[in-house]
Amino acid sequence: MKVMIELEEAKELVLTRIQPVETESVSLSDAYGRVLAQNVTSPMAMPPFARSPLDGYAYRAAAFDSQPLLLNIVSEIPAGTFSEREIVIGEAAKIFTGAPIPPGANCVVRLEDTESVGDEVTILRPVLSGSNIIPKGEEIKEGDLLLEQGFYLTPPAIGLLAAVGLDQVNVYRRPRVGLLSTGTELMDVGQPLHPSKIYNSNSYTLRGMLQEAGCEVLVIPIVADQIDKTLMALRRVADADVVISTGGASVGDYDVMRHALTQFECEMLFWKLNLKPGTPASVGQKGKQFFFSLSGNPAAAMVTFELLVRPALRKLAGRSTIEDERFLVKMAQGFGKTGKQRRFLRAQAVFKDGEIWADPALAQGSGILRSMIGSHLLVDVPANHGSVEPGELLMASWIADWEH
Ligand SMILES: Nc1nc2c(c(=O)[nH]1)N[C@H]1C(S)=C(S)[C@@H](COP(=O)(O)OP(=O)(O)OC[C@H]3O[C@@H](n4cnc5c(N)ncnc54)[C@H](O)[C@@H]3O)O[C@H]1N2
Numbered sequence: 001m002k003v004m005i006e007l008e009e010a011k012e013l014v015l016t017r018i019q020p021v022e023t024e025s026v027s028l029s030d031a032y033g034r035v036l037a038q039n040v041t042s043p044m045a046m047p048p049f050a051r052s053p054l055d056g057y058a059y060r061a062a063a064f065d066s067q068p069l070l071l072n073i074v075s076e077i078p079a080g081t082f083s084e085r086e087i088v089i090g091e092a093a094k095i096f097t098g099a100p101i102p103p104g105a106n107c108v109v110r111l112e113d114t115e116s117v118g119d120e121v122t123i124l125r126p127v128l129s130g131s132n133i134i135p136k137g138e139e140i141k142e143g144d145l146l147l148e149q150g151f152y153l154t155p156p157a158i159g160l161l162a163a164v165g166l167d168q169v170n171v172y173r174r175p176r177v178g179l180l181s182t183g184t185e186l187m188d189v190g191q192p193l194h195p196s197k198i199y200n201s202n203s204y205t206l207r208g209m210l211q212e213a214g215c216e217v218l219v220i221p222i223v224a225d226q227i228d229k230t231l232m233a234l235r236r237v238a239d240a241d242v243v244i245s246t247g248g249a250s251v252g253d254y255d256v257m258r259h260a261l262t263q264f265e266c267e268m269l270f271w272k273l274n275l276k277p278g279t280p281a282s283v284g285q286k287g288k289q290f291f292f293s294l295s296g297n298p299a300a301a302m303v304t305f306e307l308l309v310r311p312a313l314r315k316l317a318g319r320s321t322i323e324d325e326r327f328l329v330k331m332a333q334g335f336g337k338t339g340k341q342r343r344f345l346r347a348q349a350v351f352k353d354g355e356i357w358a359d360p361a362l363a364q365g366s367g368i369l370r371s372m373i374g375s376h377l378l379v380d381v382p383a384n385h386g387s388v389e390p391g392e393l394l395m396a397s398w399i400a401d402w403e404h
C-alpha cells in the first residue's frame with residue numbers, strides 16, 4: 001500500500017478504477033438533479049411552426065407598399081389556433097404573440113404601428129418582407145443534439161427536454177453511499193452528554209453533502225473504535241457503492257479503520273495524503289465497492305470530501321464534469337502558519353473591485369467545523385510555501401454556493 005501520496009495521485013488511483021452506476025428511466029418530473037445516461041437528440045423542431053413574436057397584423061409585404069398601407073382584415077389568429085386562409089397582397093390577419101403565421105403572409109407589424117376601423121387596418125409604418133417572423137426550428141432543429149450523456153440535469157435542461165415533448169429520460173441511478181461515524185467518544189444528539197463524550201456531527205454534515213451531491217445515503221449509527229464493531233458496520237452497508245467513514249484513521253491504538261478494511265478484504269489503494277487538513281485519509285476497494293476512510297476531525301473530513309470524495313462520486317454518478325475548473329484568487333489576508341505540507345485554507349469569497357478575493361477563516365484547525373460556515377473557497381497553498389501574504393495570488397476552488 002502506498003503511504004503519504006499527493007492528492008493528484010490519489011485521485012488518479014480512485015478515478016481510474018471507479019465506474020458509473022447502472023442506468024434507469026425516470027419521468028421528466030423526477031429528472032431534476034439527475035445525470036443523463038444518453039445523448040438526447042430532438043424528435044422535433046422548436047418552434048414547430050413559424051410564429052409571431054408580437055401582437056399585430058400579419059400581411060404580405062410587397063416591394064412598393066404605400067405608406068401608410070390600407071389592408072383588409074380577413075382572419076384573426078389567437079395563440080393556440082391556426083388559420084389556413086391564405087393572405088394575399090392587400091389583406092391582413094390579426095395575429096397574437098405565439099400564433100402561427102398564416103400561409104401567404106411574409107411579415108408581422110406590431111399593433112402599436114397600426115390603426116384599425118371595422119374590417120380595415122391602416123399600417124402606419126409598413127415593414128419589410130421577413131420582418132417579425134420567428135422561423136420554424138429557430139431554436140432547435142429536428143435531430144439536433146440537445147444534451148450529452150453525463151450532463152447534470154439543471155432546470156433549463158429539464159425545461160428543454162419538456163420543450164421537445166420528452167416525458168421519460170434515461171439517467172444514472174443515484175449512487176448509494178453508506179456513512180459510518182466511528183468513535184467511542186461519540187453520542188448521538190437528543191440525549192444528555194456523558195462525561196468525556198462529544199456529539200456526532202460528521203454524520204449530519206456528510207449526509208447533507210451527500211444529499212446535495214444527489215446520493216442516497218444510509219447512515220449507520222455510531223460505531224465504537226473496535227475492529228469487530230467496525231466489521232459489523234461494514235457488513236451493514238454491503239449494497240452501498242461507496243462507504244465513507246470518519247474517525248479512526250490515524251496512527252493511534254484505537255485508530256482501527258484501516259485495519260478493519262484490510263480484514264474486510266479490501267485492497268488498500270493508499271493511506272495518508274500529503275496535505276492538511278485530512279492527512280490520514282485512506283481508500284480501499286473491494287470488488288465494485290469503494291471505501292473512503294476520512295479523518296474524524298470535522299473540518300478535515302469536509303475538506304477531504306471536497307478534494308477526493310466529490311470527484312469520485314461524480315464519476316460514479318456518471319457525470320461528464322468530474323472536477324470544476326480552479327481559478328486564481330487574491331488573498332484578502334495573510335496566513336502565517338504554513339508548513340512543509342501543502343495546505344488547503346478555507347476562505348470566504350469576497351468581491352473587491354470586481355475581483356474575487358479570498359479571506360481565510362481565522363481558525364484553520366482540522367477540528368473546527370464552525371469555520372466552514374461562510375467559507376466558500378478552498379485555497380491551495382503549496383508545500384514549503386512560507387507565509388501567505390495579503391494580495392498574493394493563489395489557486396482556489398469553490399466549496400459552497402454564495403448563500404451558504
Ligand atoms: N501521533 C499522531 N497523532 C495524530 C496524527 C499523527 O500523525 N500522529 N495525526 C493527526 C491528524 S493530522 C488528524 S487529522 C487526526 C485524525 O484522527 P482520526 O481520523 O483517527 O480521527 P479521530 O481520532 O477518531 O478523531 C479526531 C477528532 O475528531 C473528533 N471526531 C471524530 N469523529 C467525530 C464525529 N463524528 N463528529 C464530531 N467529532 C468527531 C474526535 O473526537 C477527535 O477529537 O489525528 C491526529 N493525531
Ligand code: MOO
Pocket residue numbers: 275276277278279280295297300366367
Ligand atoms: O490532517 Mo489533520 O486533518 O491536520 O488534522
